[in-house]
Amino acid sequence: MPKWPIPSNISTASFELDIGVLDHVDEEADAPDVILDVKSFDAITDSNNKLKLENLKALNLANTNFNKLSDIKALTSLKALYLHRIGINDPSVLQGICSLKNLHELDLSRNNFYGPIPMCFRNLTSLRFLDLSSNILSGNIPSALITPLVHVEYLYLSGNLFGGSFSFNSLGNHSKLQGFELGSLNNDLHVDTEDLALPPPFQLKVLYLSGCNLNNQTRRIPSFLLYQKEIILLHLSSHKLVGQIPTWLLQNNTNLELLVLKDNSFTGPFLVDDSLGINLIGLDISNNDISGQVPQNIDLSFPSLQWLNLSGNSFEANIPQSLGNLTSAESIDLSHNKFSGEVPGQIGTGCLALTILVLSYNNLHGNFPSGSTNLTSLEFLHLDNNHFSGSISHGLSRSPSLSLLDISNNSFQGKIPSWIGNFSSLEALDMSANLLESSLPDAICKLQNLKFLDLSKNQLIGPLPACSELTSLKFIHLHHNMISGPISNMLSGSFNLTILDLAYNKLSGGIPRYIGKLKELMVLLLGGNELHGHIPLHLCQLQKVTIMDLSQNKFSGPLPTCFNKISFGSGQFSTDAFVNYDPYYLHSEIVLSYPRSHFLVMKKISSEHSITFSEQEKVIFTTKSRREHYAGNILNFMSGLDLSCNQLIGAIPPEFGNLRHIRALNLSHNYLQGSIPSRFSMLNQIESLDLSYNNFSGEIPSELASLNFLSIFNVSYNNLSGRVPDTGEFANFDDSNYRGNPGLCGPLLKRSCNPFAPHPKNVGDQDIEVDGAIDVATFAWSFFASYMVIVISLVVSFLREKANMESVQLEHEKEMNWS
Template sequence: MGLEGSFPIEDFKRLEKLEFLDLAGNRFSGSMSFKEFKRPEKLEFLDLSGNQFSGSMSFKELKLENLKGLNLGYTKFNKLSDIEALTSLKALSLNGIGINDSSVVQGICSLKNLDELQLSDNKFYGPVPMCFRNLTSLRVLDLSKNILSGNIPAALITPLVHLEYLSLSGNLFGGSFSFNSLGNHSKLQGFELGPLNNDSHVDTEDLALPPPFQLKDLYLSGCNLNNQTQKIPSFLLYQKEMQILDLSSNKLVGQIPTWLLQNNTNLEVLVLKDNSFTGPFLVDDSLGTNLIQLDISNNDVSGKVPQNIGLSFPFLRWLNLSGNSFEANIPHSLGNLTMARSIDLSHNKFSGEVPSQIGTGCLALRILVLSYNNLHGNFPSGSTNLTSLQILHLDNNRFNGSISHGLSRSPSLSLLDISNNSFQGKIPSWIGNFSSLKALDMSANLLEGSLPDAICKLSHLEFLDLSKNQLIGPLPACSELTSLMFIHLHHNMISGPISNMLSGSFNLTTLDLGYNKLSGGIPRYIGKLKELRVLLLGGNELLGHIPLHLCQLQKVTIMDLSQNKFSGPLPTCFNNISFGRGQFSTDAFFAYDQPFGIKFVANLPFLAMEIFSSEYSIAFSEQEKVIFTTKSRSEHYAGNILNFMSGLDLSCNQLIGAIPPKFGDLRHIRALNLSHNYLQGSIPSRLSMLNQIESLDLSYNDLSGEIPSELASLTTLSIFNVSFNNLSGRVPDTWQFASFDESNYRGNPGLCGPLLKRSCNPFAPHPENVGDQDIEVDGAIDVAAFAWSFFASYMVIVISLVVILCVSPYYRRAWSFYIDYWILSRFYEYCRSRSLEKKQTWKVFNWNVRRR
């Protein structure tokens, strides 16, 4: 009802015979006390769920001995005590109040009359309390969405033979579970388990057939179901009352059996997504089922979609066939789904045109997703009745022609994505009539003309992508786009100055105007966009000094001003910008949920609880995508990756002056590109403080001096380029720098070091002229053995020569003559060289005299 404030206890004092009090779904706050009631013990049902009551509640003080039903779900009570005083309690719901108090569990275990217990969405952790097995009257037990762990509690389940609904999903259970544990549960109607750990599994094939129960609802998502055979449970063949079946994310294989739908004519929800089903999807013409939701997405089902699918399932509201290998045309019978709210056929191999029957027959359609197929033609091709359409994805197909005027018949559109097609012509002016539009993506088409002023009317627009088209003309002058968060206009031919189009977009997170023909300077209002994270203006004709007001953008993580005509020095205040210190949020800026649930009404006349529900939703989360050049290549950064990427690109401008040492304060930056400018001076040693830098490009400047040895401490550096400067001295060759080569330093003749094979000693011989002293180093020569053998040979020769000279007089005379001759010849050569030196000196003297 929307009531709020404190609960008016005074107005209830005289209600002595009050037995039923339902305050659910209001906004009452403060504490809740019944001490002033004259006879509160007559109260049998109390529902305070969905309010903001806080504080503590002592059930012993309330004296509610006759209370049979209590619902405190999603309140803010921080302490519950003496719950065991509620001896008559039969139904208890404490969902979503965040408790993990063991005393509350012990108190619950003493309530022997309890037959309905809901403890979902709390903080209970550890193994399941085994004292619950003493509550043998339980019909409903919901322990889902907690932090329970350990093995799946088969020992708890076995004695509770009266169970009708059991939910253990959303916990951290491990181990294995056999459906044989449910062999005595003849009353069981609903069972919910999963997802489980990767090393856990559920086995259904040891259950005796036919099983003792007739299930209505079965949820076994992510349970590694039948990990030996990977087949759909065979006991489902005997389940005639099934209404909700979810076997998603189980690696099931084979063809989807036709008997699954033939035997279960009451089936309303069938979810088989995220498995490995193959083969065709066959549907019996005579089914006539009550199916409301069908989801077989993300399998490998192939062939054609049954042409009669729209006739076999006339009550379908949610149809998801995405992520398969369906081919051929989309069946015309889908136009018979007059109650359909969501149809997703994306990521298949559909071809041909979209049947016009979808546009005229699906009157209740809110979501239509046809992305990533081979569809052509146009949609809608004529008049439509899609007046309720909110989300339309036509992206990544081969649609052509002008944007259909039939879309104007869908005034409730909140998301329109026609990107990556071949649409031509101008952006229609009626686009401004979509007053609820939050996301518009027309990128990568053949659109031309100027941006229409009608875009300024989209006051709720949060995402705009018109990039990669042939748009011309100036940006429209408007300030009404106050909700805009992401804008991409890159790779067009937009000209003129950056207008005041975004002056009112104070929530702007990404501004991408790169690779156009924009001129002039950067307007001052850009510095007032305090939420800006990405600024991409590269590839334009912007000029002048880089304005200092950019330094006010303290949350920017990526900035690209490259390939412009900026001049002047580098701003020293850039160290005020975060460049990675903050987190970039790429959460979905809007989502659409279409819940569907089966509500089980308990037999107690005073208590209605939702026991088992299945929620299906299609949410569009247009994650931010950014193209930024780093490591000498253009990379796409999207989603949470942007939390880890930061960079500054000022390359290919006309910047002068020195690199400010304060750039060393950008300690979280990962890519810095200052190449192709006219920067002078030395490389600041403070750049060694960039301890997360991965790419540093200073090439094609006029930098001089040595490369600071401190840069060797940058262990994360993988790209380093200082080519074509005037640097000199020894290049670092330790740590990361040992992996660089000559290509990182070319065009700097003054650099030297082992990496460049250029000695830093000007008097040392060139490495190519050094003798062959290293030859055979790697060979098989034993150096010690060689030395000994050489010495022995030498001694043998000397001794032999001495012996010969002592024995033969002839050889003594010959040896003496040879020694005398060698001495005289050396003396003669010495005298001759001295004479030539004197002559040469005299010639040089005479030449100098003649010069004078």
């Protein structure tokens, strides 16, 4: 790389000057004084950290951590200054820049500048390029600030926190304007384009308006666009714009490369002239209410299309075969529409560059791919929530680069193919809610990069594979199948596991010791199986667990006293702990070169199209007597322990009172006894407490009335006695919460707690008291009646417990058959 010699009057600390990035060098200027792309900061500061090089014309500090800019005003000869992404927020720098009256180009993007744009920027009347995007700037954008900048060609203000109103009338004299970006992240900005005199004085190449309440009164596409003929990038998203997308928008701008109209309220059909033939690279009209069919010859209208997003609309009928002729297409998203019929085979054979294909949430049927394919570059395939059927197509085996495969909520049947193990890059596999059968293939163990696995709600049988190679796994869902046998070592190497859900299968045996070594585990769901033995103490090593369900098994023995070591919601976890897989960004650059300045490098404006496939984790947990679905970050705020419907004995350990962050605790349908711990009053976050169908005795602690969030409390069918609390949340409970406890009393049960309540006496009683004699016959009948009461009570107790266990078993069988 050629370099300019360093003149003697500059510090010997080296800096590089790349001639290749120079557009033009002023012939009258000493070359090194024209532009510096600084590699060593000492080259531009003196011993007092003062900026020197007063004759410097252009300075590029982009992507550095240089922050010695308090004297930026000393560089009075600067015509171009690039401070992109240097992490600065000093407002004095902005004031100093106002002194640089010769500036032609100024890039302050992707920093932390805050507050309003200084009004002194209006004095920078020589500016041709101004980029203030992606900061924390706020307040109004006064027209008095923008109006004087009549020479500006590119003005970028998006990605800030602006508010108030902005009128395009401020740009009425900007005849050189070619690029304009404006957007607000807080939706407080209101932009009006309709007061601009027509025709406008400018011809734009770039227009980006996002989230700024565009034309609130009319909610229409800006009228001035009718006069624009040179637009390359048009982005109008999140404005609730209405009406039909005008056909002239595409017909007038034959150089258009990127069109984004997503997140609006456009309706009607999407009409495109077959003979249009423009070089559109990206088209995103997602999340509107566009109806009708996709243009049948879309390949002729947009032959160069690289990514297409029509999701979230009301498109219907068949997917056009012409999509298969888009040989440059990298991403096609047709999800959340009303498409029907089969997927055209041409997509599988013609879209050779396809990386992303999303067909979710439609009415598609048949199979895909239906035959051989050439989708060798495919990385993300979403076929979920359709009506696909048949076996999993062998054509998928020709896509070895798959990172994500989602065929959930369809009617696929047969076995999981063994060639699934050849997808060495696979990170997420979702085949849930289908009709898949047979056992899990050992080939699953080859997926060493797999992070997310969901095979739930199928008809899988047999044992779990015996392997330990799933070292990247974070989430596994196998619930509602018929998997049997012991819990194998399949997950013994999955030390990153966050959710383990094996509920409602036919698993037997105990809980393996290695489960206690899965230190990142936050959700453990093993309910509805045939596991037995004592609840192992190694579960207490799972200190990050927030939800644990061991219900409807055959666990016996006492409750572990060490459960207070488990967080059950007390830990502080990442807010994205329950996100399946990382977002995927598709970099389709639209490169635009604005007219290069006299001094600085050619500036490229790129649009990065991002497709996010991060989905929320979901688990099912019974709380408040209902099966609830908890998804995404809500899981960070839910905590619970369900040990119901087992054969547990003994008393509740007092340590359970230390579970201060738990929200749901279910110990019902066991053989627990003793008293309800008064320390339960320390469960100050508890919302649901179920102790029903046990052998608890004694009184309900009055201290429990201090539990302010308790909405479900059930102690029915125990041997409790004494007065029922009737203050706090207990005032909202009724007798259904206390059934089967004849010793309980109180106003809520309409049963007096006074043992000396008067009883009416009859004449016979008085005679007995007077005579002092004992009637032998009466005594015999009384003894016999008491004996029979005891016998009947024992029989009723036995039958009640038997019926209880049968109902539990029936409920278990229903759960096993539900998928």
